[in-house]
Amino acid sequence: MKFRTEGIRFPPIVKLREAARKFVGSPDFLDLGQGLPGHIPPRRPLIAFSERILHPAVHRYTPDQGHIELREELALYLRRTSGVHADPHSEVTITAGANQAFAGTVLTIIGKGDNLIIPSPYYFNSVMAVQLVGGKVVDIPVGSGFQPVFEDIEAAVNKRTRGILLVSPNNPTGAVYNRQLIDQVVDLCMDRDIMLISDETYSQLVYDGSTHYSPRSRKDARDHVVTLGSFSKDFGMSGWRTGYLVGPSLFIEEFMKVQDTVTICAPTPGQFLALEILKTGLDAVESEVKRLGFLRDLAYLRIDQIVALETVRTGGTFYLFPQVKGCTDSRKLVLDILQSTKTLVLPGIIFGDAGEGHIRLSIGPLTTEAIDEAFDRLAKYFNSA
């Protein structure tokens, strides 16, 4: 039997996890592979949610676009935190995670033979989604500080280009894109009548004086920007599969066809929990975001002591993306690190060719003790290599 997915590579993290499986039971296995934080959702909203567990509405479908109270509360939150204006009725939809929001956006705008421009390194699921619809990724290597170079993006737009994806703060590099670049890309999208897909999953995780800039805060850009967001990272609810999408109403109308076909609606319990966190849990979320900042400080302090790793300190996320001196096969390196130190990190190559020679370390789920232990091991590994 023939499958239409044969040309798509297998999710790279899944394959690596299989290699790591024999270590996972081991008490001294350290996992720096998973892109999630260590905290769970705040206690008060969780208790409030569990107290309502016998309420019928928790168990039923919401409207396809999502629970209207959540959309309204989210619209207020986005205005406050990112300056984004969004009509909760026509411009906001709740999704089963930002990942489904992205895949759905691709299914809505990218036809066979169309292309999407993506700065590289990139989050590999983005590429898989485009491949799934028979589209092409035009992969543009970033410049210094992992910032995309506007002229390179501009030069890549052709008549089959349907959009440009910017993920800021970025996975895997942690780069917070500067406002000037984002504004240039917005202007370009308006000029060519294509869509800027702005993945802002990590928008709350900015540090060191960086600021997150949401292109949809520009009123003139509202017809050409789709904003993707997630409750997985800052709210600590990755398993609940709850995210959102803000876009022009005409786009939302088309997107809903995909949403209804694929998922009907986002999971209801996650919608209720996210609403409760927006109402009563934001202080607790802020503390967790600060705690992640301390983990970052520690990790950057420790990584600077490893001479084999050249690290650019970026302003966002809980990822470090150092270049490994002399490394030309990051996949082989990562398997060797795993064998030698029982520590899983991700090879840069899975984030695109521009990621080769790098490794991605996620410190999000670790304790300070585990971070110290991980860097002790990596220091020993690289210093003895």
Place this chain on the structure above:
Amino acid sequence: MKFRTEGIRFPPIVKLREAARKFVGSPDFLDLGQGLPGHIPPRRPLIAFSERILHPAVHRYTPDQGHIELREELALYLRRTSGVHADPHSEVTITAGANQAFAGTVLTIIGKGDNLIIPSPYYFNSVMAVQLVGGKVVDIPVGSGFQPVFEDIEAAVNKRTRGILLVSPNNPTGAVYNRQLIDQVVDLCMDRDIMLISDETYSQLVYDGSTHYSPRSRKDARDHVVTLGSFSKDFGMSGWRTGYLVGPSLFIEEFMKVQDTVTICAPTPGQFLALEILKTGLDAVESEVKRLGFLRDLAYLRIDQIVALETVRTGGTFYLFPQVKGCTDSRKLVLDILQSTKTLVLPGIIFGDAGEGHIRLSIGPLTTEAIDEAFDRLAKYFNSA
């Protein structure tokens, strides 16, 4: 801006709900449109779930294929209830609902220009999923008793056919397909090396001495049958977006690319709850299934008193799919019923051309009182028309 979804019609239920919106606030609005049962998940598993709400594992991603304990428990359950043998490691995956399982299956096997054979009337989301990938639906009107006619299916298979979809018990007709037909379709799929997609969402909702037959219980068919299932209906957890898929391991491997791209994994809370229900809630589920049977009895009793409605009593689901004498425009009829009686039913035409002249009544979410009231209104409406 151009959208690739422009050729796909807007989800018909959403449009109807918009028309019904002005009535929804009204205390005497009756909704026979929604395809879900009235009960919520059993109390004991819900309490057990809520007591574990502070456990970190509830909040994090599971493996893409789903929580392994749930897959194991589900495999035992399927063996017991449907005679299906499935290896929980390689042949089972948990999905964000049976709908996502179906859309993902289509994304896995149907390429542009390929076709899927679907008996009609059909659940409209099936058609939307095929359109989404640029595939074609070959729509085969069913015969008497809403049973598909094997010869018609066989004659429709051509070299671009990638699969045949059977939904039994059926939405919208409630028909439980007979074993002989299903076996013939299995043989055909094996012979032509195409996939039987067996949507068994309503497998537990069989009545009046009907029995559900799962084609994957045939060991020789295991390479050519993908079984879709849902916890939404019998477990009363539609909002949790939790379903599953059982298929050959080679298929599962390809499907996981789509799953990872679209959803990463099914929502974790729903997986924990479904596991708990499988372990401690099946007695309570059985009571609810019986209760739905009483509602069916009442509804069939009442509908027989309306001479304008010709009803075939089918063996499964909580849907009635009567033909309305003289009706050639079910959409117009349904809007008129809504205006005149504040009662929402679905027009047969949205389930395909073969559904025209029919209406679908879902009694799943109603009480006995509401069923009586609904049929009082319909009797009055049709008797005065």
